[in-house]
Amino acid sequence: MPLATLTRLKDELLDLYGEDQIALFVTTITRMQVGDLLKSGVTKINNRLSIGQDAPNEPGAIADYSVTFAELLAHFDPESQQNKAVRARLIVFAFTLWENIYRPAISEECGRDCINSDAFGDLRRYRNAILHNKGKLDKDIKVLTVFGKGDTIEPTAEQLREVFKQLLVGLNDLGVRYYGENPGFEWGRRLNA
Template sequence: MTQSETDSGNSIESETEDEVVEAIKYMIAESLAVSVFASSGMFYLSRHMHQVHPDVSLDNFVLIGDGEGSDADTRPLGMMQWGDLLREFDRGGSGHTVLFKQWAVTLMADWEPLRERLAAARGVPVEEVMVDALGDLRLYRNDIVHNKGRASKDWSGRAKVLKWFKPGEVIDIDTHHLVQFLDALPWEAVPRALPTGVRWENSQGQIEVT
């Protein structure tokens, strides 16, 4: 029988629990960093573009494509009206809602193979590897994918520790939910305090290393 392998090429059977936990923490930290930086980028883009082009009609279209804007061969990939971009990319806009729902779905897809690896390292059936915060996120993921993004009694209503949305409410994950998710994990995937030499630069959450 061929042994299962991890992304690094090591067999699952040879991994220790600590090694798998480190892989889980890295996966969670990476997923959050990508999502939060993308969210901050949308917010910055909306504010910056409005400041640079304050007189552009809100009915004008903004195109984003694969290639340079001046290249006739550039393939348009995204198109939004200026007013929609400024509104949806601003803090609390629907663009952030879409982004963080994608985060929840992707995180669950990445968690399942790591859960199998953790079970193998512990020598237990995968069903015995349970993490309440990740189990709750799976319930929200189910409603995002199968219930049009609205919390249901059968899934979101069964959350144990992340009681974010009541049945019938739209699932609208924001950065406050991400903090609660981190705090509910049994591992410190992201430090709970700023490292020494790092300070907040302004109210938009930008930081600088001193």
């Protein structure tokens, strides 16, 4: 099947995006549960939640991680800096998948030394901005129009969704250019086919 590699990359990109959405869902549920604990008086906003090997009340107990409930709630904000940083890392990881696994596989399948993609070229620019320029995009963009030159890449949930949607368009372009066939990838998965 000539489009199998592109299909695997599409599935991995959708899975990456989906994992972020699942994390957001779990975060929302956990935020609600913490809110219920605070409302019921079981704990207080300045009490600490500690995670580690030792029981927290043992003498000399050491926590691997400790946070107040107020700090925990701040982390659970869907648009917190932590969540934006996680989304930025997903962009970096998506480019790593392309560069290290799928681009070489497509090159081999198509008998081409060099496989070029405007979408993944822009993703490289996003990645470089995130890793090397504190998120500040200092290059012009061709097709991934979510962020432009001068923007800081700290994706909201909607911006991440749009990046991944545009990457699927880029995969369709790769299909046409290198396989002579449009795979017809569309955003999302039908629930009731």
